[in-house]
Amino acid sequence: MHQRNNAKLWAGMAIAMVTAALGSAYAQQGPRGASSYAPVDITEPFAAIFSRLSKQKPSVMRDHMALLNERYDLSNRPAAGITMDRTKPVQEGVRVKLVPGTTWDSLAVTAPEQIRDRNLFPPGFMPLPHPKHEEGGMVFPHTEIDEIKRHEGRDLTRFDVDFDIPDHFLPEFPPAMYLNQRSDLGDISQGKLVTLENYYELFNGIINPKQLEGLRLLLTPFPQQQFNQTEDRRSELPSRGVACFDCHTNGHTNKATHLAPDARPTQTRHRIATPTLRGVFVQRLFGSQRALKTVEDFTEFEQRGAYFDGDDVIAAKKGVNILDRGHQVNMMAEFQEMLGFPPAPKLDLFGKLDPSKATKAEMHGQEIFLGKGRCGACHAAPYYTDNMMHDLQTERFFKASMIDGLYETGDGPVKTFPLRGIKDSPPYMHDGRLLTLDDTVEFFNLILGTKLDDNEKQDLVAFLRTL
Structure with missing residues (x-):
């Protein structure tokens, strides 16, 4: 009898341990839907759907735009003398807002796990709903x-x-x-x-x-x-x-x-x-x-x-x-x-800058792109892509959470987009979370840990505008 009771006890403990392990794994996986399928038979008449969702629209947009204004400076600040392919001005400046009490320089020397644990990651760098x-x-x-x-x-x-x-x-x-x-x-x-x-x-x-x-x-x-x-x-x-x-x-x-x-x-x-x-x-x-x-x-x-x-x-x-x-x-x-x-009139047939046409800042930006900035590791000339996918492991920097309907976790592997003509294609990243090239440089400076100084960042942006 004693042995049977011990056996039951150990079996119960084993089941509890397995259940706890499965529960922990489930929690780490994040939310799971009740079904992969959307409902097919809609019982609500269109007039009712239209009335209900139309009335909700102002509050939906008010709440979402409040999120964007918390994350970004959305003002219209065009760069002097820089346009897209024809005449539209290119926006300049870092538009992602910092967490109060931080600077870009302080973030650049802070370990990812410290940024995560202290909630210092700029919200504008997180996935965009x-x-x-x-x-x-x-x-x-x-x-x-x-x-x-x-x-x-x-x-x-x-x-x-x-x-x-x-x-x-x-x-x-x-x-x-x-x-x-x-x-x-x-x-x-x-x-x-x-x-x-x-x-x-x-x-x-x-x-x-x-x-x-x-x-x-x-x-x-x-x-x-x-x-x-x-x-x-x-x-x-x-x-x-x-x-x-x-x-x-x-x-x-x-x-x-x-x-x-x-x-x-x-x-x-x-x-x-x-x-x-x-x-x-x-x-x-x-x-x-x-x-x-x-x-x-x-x-x-x-x-x-x-x-x-x-x-x-x-x-x-x-x-x-x-x-x-x-x-x-x-x-x-x-x-x-x-x-x-x-x-791209400043590029030669190999996709690099022609020194006779480029400015000193642009040439320095190309040097940073191919060297310290590590951009060229994925974005290779002449079209500035390696035709691969890379996982930036952004989840190192922030805690998973629900924000505006999105369960915000890491991005996973993302395709290396060609950078030729990049100034004509804002906003950036697969979800459009980076509004300007300046934002993009700050994002990768933090994610890759390259520790560029302000002059290097500015010259890198100047180079990207020539592509």
Whole structure:
């Protein structure tokens, strides 16, 4: 009897230890959703959905903009004499706000675990929530909304949320478009937004019929999670959907935002800022973190899956358009692979600065980029990418927490984006958390522990503006 009781005791202790271990592991994993699937049958009428979410919109945006104002200086402070590809001024200065009592210099010499334990990590360096993170979905800047409505009568306005980043931090609109095979023509868009209304007039006689058809498909709206015909859409009127170039304006970007489709529950999904398609021809990974291997994969899977939050059941309900891989997808990819980088007159044929054209500060910035700053370890000339993914292990610096609907943890591996034309593509990082190049330099100075001084940081920014 005594032995049986001991056996029961040890068995109970073992079960308790296993349960505790599993509980600890579960806690470390973070939140887990009840299901990977979204509800299919919506019982609330559209009129009720529209009324409820429209009334909530002002408070949703007020709360989210309060978060942005806590994190950033959102004022309009353009750099003197520095513009994007055409005329839009580039914003200058570090806009991320420091925790009171800290300086950039003091942070640079503080160990990551001390920054974490003392809550000193600048909130603007933490992952950025979607403006309505529990909902997610595509949200467009008003410039894109207004121009598409004018050209096509299609309304990309959401009744439940608005875009959040102020216009002066966004890329020039509409951006220029360059074709590698017709570099002699310069901006092929002629300063216009390329749409279904004008693409044929602009491109006929310049590209071949396959590429024309690929461009047409890139400009054609197809159903998407928030823009479709169903009662759980987020546009007031039934919508034809969205087009690839609604986000990748003129083959570049307007920084429209949504959530990565991969993870569940939604609070663990990362915000995605639309990257530029300029220079697709040199890239070997597609998607900020999905690491799709070809532009054909990305073109097909984005519309079939990511448009619907990675839920093929919902895609079937809302009207997914299945593109033919060997015909339509290839045509779309062929056009995307023509998209070139903007001119960089100070760079030589190896992608390095020509000393006869660059300033002393720019030359010094290049030296920092390739040396002490360690930027060149991942961003190699001539296009300033290594076509790999890297994990910056940002979770070293802050404690996991729920903020504005996002469970803020580390970023995980992120694609090395090409830096050619980088001044034309603010804000930066995969989620747009870094508003200026100055912010980006401060971020990596802290994350990489490079301990650059103020002069080195300023010259590094000067170099990045030449790319």
